[in-house]
Amino acid sequence: MNQSAETVVRAFCDGWEQRDLERxxxxxxxxxxxxxxxxxxxxxxAQARRFIGPILxxxxxxxFVVLNVVASEEAGLVLTERLDQLYYPSGLVEIPLMGIxxxxxxxxxxxxxxxxxxxxxxxxxxxxxxxTLDPAD
Numbered sequence: 001m002n003q004s005a006e007t008v009v010r011a012f013c014d015g016w017e018q019r020d021l022e023r024x025x026x027x028x029x030x031x032x033x034x035x036x037x038x039x040x041x042x043x044x045x046a047q048a049r050r051f052i053g054p055i056l057x058x059x060x061x062x063x064f065v066v067l068n069v070v071a072s073e074e075a076g077l078v079l080t081e082r083l084d085q086l087y088y089p090s091g092l093v094e095i096p097l098m099g100i101x102x103x104x105x106x107x108x109x110x111x112x113x114x115x116x117x118x119x120x121x122x123x124x125x126x127x128x129x130x131x132t133l134d135p136a137d
Contacts, residue, residue, distance in 0.1 A: 005103035006071040009078040012101075012108060013064040019056045025049060029107040037114045058129075061087040076103045091127030095120055 003011070008027055015023035025045050028034070034048050035041045042048055056062070068081040080099040085092060097115035101108050124130070 002106040004071070004073055005076045005078050005101070006069060006073070008103045008106055008108065009069075009071075009080065009101045010066070013066060013080075013082075016056070016062050016064055019059065019062060021049065021053055021056050024052060024056075027108055028111070029104070029109045032108055032111065034111045035113070037112055038117070055086065059086050059088055061085075063087075077101070078103065086127075086129075088127050088129050090129060093123040093127045093129060095123060 012024060012027045015027060025048060028045055028048060031044055032048060033041050033043055034051070042051055063085040065083040065085065066080055067083060068079075070079040071077065078101040080101070082097055082099055084095040084097060086095070095115050096119065097113050099114075100110070100112045102110035
């Protein structure tokens with residue numbers, strides 16, 4: 001029996017907090033579609049690894065503060081209102097956002113995060129961190 005969609009997403013968020021790249025990627029389908037809207041979609045685990053890996057390596061801590069969750073198990077849909085806190089050696093980046101996850105067979109097949117681009121850019125700039133949104137960078 002598969003885990004509930006909400007359980008998968010909460011385990012995914014915990015994987016980020018543990019800074020465990022293999023756990024994070026293991027909860028994503030091989031062909032996952034991941035997007036920080038309005039940036040281009042990253043397709044597949046390999047592109048997700050190229051984007052997520054440096055964040056997990058460069059931070060000293062990560063906290064996904066989940067403020068609200070709405071889940072439809074029938075649809076495999078989980079909506080999260082979060083405050084993502086990325087603790088870099090040079091400073092804290094806080095990103096208020098809304099995340100949408102689609103889960104099938106215990107794996108995330110789609111993940112979209114919506115955040116105000118100016119707020120994100122200011123947060124990274126104030127922490128002195130180069131913001132890389134395109135995994136081809």
